Amino acid sequence: TGYTTYDPGFGNTASCASAITFMDGEKGILRYRGIPIEDLAENATFIETAYLLINGHLPSPEELNRTRVLLNDFSMVHESMQIFFQNFPQGSHPMGILSGMIMALRSFYPDMGTEEDMNTHFLYLLSKVRTMAAMSYRLSRGEKVVYPRHDLSYCANFLNMMFDSPVHPYIVEEDLVRALNVFLILHADHEQNCSTSAVRVVGSSKAPLYASIAAGVSALWGPLHGGANQAVIEMLEKIHKEGATIDEVIRRAKDRKDPFRLMGFGHRVYKTYDPRAKIIKKMCDRILGKLKKEDPLLDIAKKLEEVALTDPYFVDHNLYPNVDFYSGIVLRAMRIPTNMFPVMFAIGRLPGWIAQWKESMEDPSQRISRPRQIYTGLPETRYHDIMDRK
Ligand code: CMC
Numbered sequence: 001t002g003y004t005t006y007d008p009g010f011g012n013t014a015s016c017a018s019a020i021t022f023m024d025g026e027k028g029i030l031r032y033r034g035i036p037i038e039d040l041a042e043n044a045t046f047i048e049t050a051y052l053l054i055n056g057h058l059p060s061p062e063e064l065n066r067t068r069v070l071l072n073d074f075s076m077v078h079e080s081m082q083i084f085f086q087n088f089p090q091g092s093h094p095m096g097i098l099s100g101m102i103m104a105l106r107s108f109y110p111d112m113g114t115e116e117d118m119n120t121h122f123l124y125l126l127s128k129v130r131t132m133a134a135m136s137y138r139l140s141r142g143e144k145v146v147y148p149r150h151d152l153s154y155c156a157n158f159l160n161m162m163f164d165s166p167v168h169p170y171i172v173e174e175d176l177v178r179a180l181n182v183f184l185i186l187h188a189d190h191e192q193n194c195s196t197s198a199v200r201v202v203g204s205s206k207a208p209l210y211a212s213i214a215a216g217v218s219a220l221w222g223p224l225h226g227g228a229n230q231a232v233i234e235m236l237e238k239i240h241k242e243g244a245t246i247d248e249v250i251r252r253a254k255d256r257k258d259p260f261r262l263m264g265f266g267h268r269v270y271k272t273y274d275p276r277a278k279i280i281k282k283m284c285d286r287i288l289g290k291l292k293k294e295d296p297l298l299d300i301a302k303k304l305e306e307v308a309l310t311d312p313y314f315v316d317h318n319l320y321p322n323v324d325f326y327s328g329i330v331l332r333a334m335r336i337p338t339n340m341f342p343v344m345f346a347i348g349r350l351p352g353w354i355a356q357w358k359e360s361m362e363d364p365s366q367r368i369s370r371p372r373q374i375y376t377g378l379p380e381t382r383y384h385d386i387m388d389r390k
Pocket residue numbers: 009190193223224225226228253254260261262263264265266267268269317319322323324
């Protein structure tokens with residue numbers, strides 16, 4: 001058409017200007033609002049990180065305290081929503097449930113459009129999505145919902161809602177709480193990835209915040225994106241149970257005729273080791289050591305990595321482990337079931353989606369998203385009467 005640039009998957013197109021997250025894919029650098037991911041993973045909590053992403057600065061003690069109080073106040077979800085959960089068919093994937101339930105939240109908590117009101121909705125989402133994720137797990141097992149508690153931190157509360165039981169009260173393990181904080185921090189934002197772009201695209205039509213976030217969950221579900229953590233563990237379990245050798249798996253991943261890919265490897269932006277994967281790999285050893293647990297899948301993952309990183313195909317294609325390669329091992333150590341892994345990613349990515357949505361709403365240069373295409377269909381043809389069609 002003379003002016004349209006063909007860029008499948010938008011690999012070369014910047015669709016917005018953003019001050020939230022910096023990535024250098026060649027050097028393996030990731031910073032939120034200028035702070036290196038390593039620094040945040042070492043020192044911050046997930047809630048501080050969420051505040052940083054959404055508001056642009058780390059919270060003062062008063063701001064953090066107020067955020068904590070509000071997150072506690074907003075942690076329950078409307079009782080009527082339980083009926084929704086209970087009527088999903090057995091075996092429904094938790095990501096489908098989560099996306100549907102976030103849409104439903106909009107009807108229970110409609111927004112009024114003021115700035116103060118929007119900040120409340122950001123906190124509603126952060127607090128209630130976590131509660132709903134735990135509720136969906138409980139109800140899927142036919143168990144009673146565990147309500148949030150004001151005396152527990154954001155992450156401890158989540159683990160308690162997942163695992164507390166009248167016959168086996170949940171005892172908060174600080175190592176696991178810290179591991180969950182780090183897991184969520186590492187997932188909190190990643191500039192214009194597929195789900196964040198979905199949030200911005202839906203938001204650009206001025207659709208409601210909840211609809212935009214539900215679109216983010218839907219985009220995250222796929223195994224090339226947030227579903228990769230589930231796919232990695234399923235791949236490692238297959239190797240473990242079915243006895244496939246590492247070499248066979250690597251051979252299949254290299255075979256261009258086989259659609260199989262080495263899950264948890266490769267990235268659109270990182271052409272070196274994903275800095276998040278470095279942190280999470282170290283955490284696997286630390287957390288299993290502290291819990292005095294062993295996981296055969298960790299050994300398989302390490303062997304796979306070792307072989308892949310010296311294989312010419314992986315070297316030539318710049319394929320390194322990404323965040324999803326080791327994250328499932330940490331989630332397994334917390335007893336999170338495999339089909340909940342993408343939901344854990346979604347809880348983590350929420351502050352990023354919210355921050356990016358807010359930024360796009362405040363940016364006067366943002367217009368409705370409307371890419372062009374290269375038309376490859378028929379030239380002008382005539383309508384044929386039904387009796388004249390072959
Ligand atoms: N295993 C084998 N080959 C691969 C892999 C892999 N995991 N990833 C990329 N390649 C090859 C691909 O076949 C292609 O080869 P060639 O140029 O010879 O045709 C080349 O590398 C480039 O691949 P691409 O699909 O054009 O790259 P992309 O930037 O479009 O895709 C990706 C990035 C992450 C979707 C892809 O690397 C992949 O499918 N990885 C496995 C899924 C995964 O781990 N996803 C999580 C991503 S990180 C967390 C997140 O942000 O969600």
